[in-house]
Amino acid sequence: MSVFKRGGKYQMRRRVPRRYRGIEPRDIIWISLHTDSESIARSKADLAWAQLGFLERGWPKGRGRQGRAASAAYSQEEG
Incomplete structure (x- = not known):
């Protein structure tokens, strides 16, 4: 994880793991x-x-289509 100063305030950035690209549209x-x-x-x-x-744990409560997709992605990784 990267922490850096931008415009006088600190920000962090982190790349989204590939396994979650289907449910999280951002790359970073x-x-x-x-x-x-x-x-x-x-x-x-x-x-x-x-x-x-x-x-890391799937979409909160696994609700909705995105929640099910996140839960499935997490389960495949665990299993």
Whole structure:
């Protein structure tokens, strides 16, 4: 995960794993960390990525077509 300063504030970016490209249209996810402190940005980056846990555990609650696709992708990886 990359943390860098842009426009006076830190942001993070991370590439979407290939197995989720069918449910996540972005190739790279950019998230503003709303701070000008590098140390705070680094600690916030881990939390921000964890909050996007659907990329690691399937779409929240597995609801809807995208949720089923994410759950199926995750299940294939686990199994």
